[in-house]
Amino acid sequence: MKESPEIAAEFSFEKEKVIAKSFSQRFQWEMILIGLGQAAIWLSLWPLVLNGLLDLWAGFLIASLCACFAYLPSHEAQHGNYSRGNPKLRWLDGLVGHITLVTLKFPYHILRITHMKHHAYTNDPEKDPDYANAHNTSVLQVIKNVLDGSTLQFDKYLEVFQNDKAFVNSFHQAIPIALLYKAAPLVLVVIFPFETLLLWWLPAKIGSVYTTVFFSYYPHLGTSAGRYQNTRFWSHWMPRFLNHSMQLHFIHHLHPSIGHYDEPKAIEALKPFLIARKVPGADQIPDKITLNPLIKI
Amino acid sequence: MLVEKFLNHISNWGKFWFGLIFLGSIFNEILEQFTMLSGSSFLWILAFGSGAMIGLVAKIRGAWL
Numbered sequence: 001m002k003e004s005p006e007i008a009a010e011f012s013f014e015k016e017k018v019i020a021k022s023f024s025q026r027f028q029w030e031m032i033l034i035g036l037g038q039a040a041i042w043l044s045l046w047p048l049v050l051n052g053l054l055d056l057w058a059g060f061l062i063a064s065l066c067a068c069f070a071y072l073p074s075h076e077a078q079h080g081n082y083s084r085g086n087p088k089l090r091w092l093d094g095l096v097g098h099i100t101l102v103t104l105k106f107p108y109h110i111l112r113i114t115h116m117k118h119h120a121y122t123n124d125p126e127k128d129p130d131y132a133n134a135h136n137t138s139v140l141q142v143i144k145n146v147l148d149g150s151t152l153q154f155d156k157y158l159e160v161f162q163n164d165k166a167f168v169n170s171f172h173q174a175i176p177i178a179l180l181y182k183a184a185p186l187v188l189v190v191i192f193p194f195e196t197l198l199l200w201w202l203p204a205k206i207g208s209v210y211t212t213v214f215f216s217y218y219p220h221l222g223t224s225a226g227r228y229q230n231t232r233f234w235s236h237w238m239p240r241f242l243n244h245s246m247q248l249h250f251i252h253h254l255h256p257s258i259g260h261y262d263e264p265k266a267i268e269a270l271k272p273f274l275i276a277r278k279v280p281g282a283d284q285i286p287d288k289i290t291l292n293p294l295i296k297i
Numbered sequence: 298m299l300v301e302k303f304l305n306h307i308s309n310w311g312k313f314w315f316g317l318i319f320l321g322s323i324f325n326e327i328l329e330q331f332t333m334l335s336g337s338s339f340l341w342i343l344a345f346g347s348g349a350m351i352g353l354v355a356k357i358r359g360a361w362l
Contacts, residue, residue: 182307186314
């Protein structure tokens, strides 16, 4: 990476990378537990509700919670953070990536390739698949678009990246699963109308809104292109454990191999680098990211 | 070729089918459970007809909301 002459040698990219790498080694067992756990809980809701052992409204609340926890374990898989470059463990990325997304009804392959493009072209209006979410006019508009399904412009990106063979192949690989996720609720709803609505369709919508607002909209709001400028540090009235600590999402864009639960420690260690690089909001990063220092009422 | 045609159909008419089958089934169940009209064939036509109509409007508009 070409260094700007304004950056002191002590904050060089090489030094930053060494520190980041020290936080990129740990096995992400928590994420595997959350991903497979929420999918197992969600699946168990069906027999429990259908056999009258659990009230449908309680099932709806639990399913919605599961849907809000569903994306992040897949996101770690998309970056290969379970296998960490070990070809023998690559199956684990696929397993967690696919299974955790059942709750959200999204095909893993499509999310993986579009997310890779989001990292490669963050905030590029033509090439960033998340651009429409991140640069929307308001939270309400983001919510409307997600509910509407109009943020999913997969066809558009298939055209944009038509010369990228890996992108096109992964896209086609995802079609059977995408069709299954379209067909399954249509079959189930005929047999179990309210259960399909309240255990799958509506929770998946709630989970998608939650994920898009906190993972896509807030972290990139008002940012521009460029490695150190495309994501920001922000604060919110909501305690960070309720929004998956997405106030810290900028460190993920800088070093995607850092595991989610290691990000706070990595940010503490990298804070001087982030300030030197003028990451938006970096001067407001607390010295210690403990429980909830990021609340802003 | 056949798969491509099927995918194109889903892409163009997905909203209509969703309205007819998904919304129709939900409306039908609501009318069955929460009205006095249970068992009437009129109910079935009303429920699935409304679902299909909403789906068709969404297809024409190109958006649900």
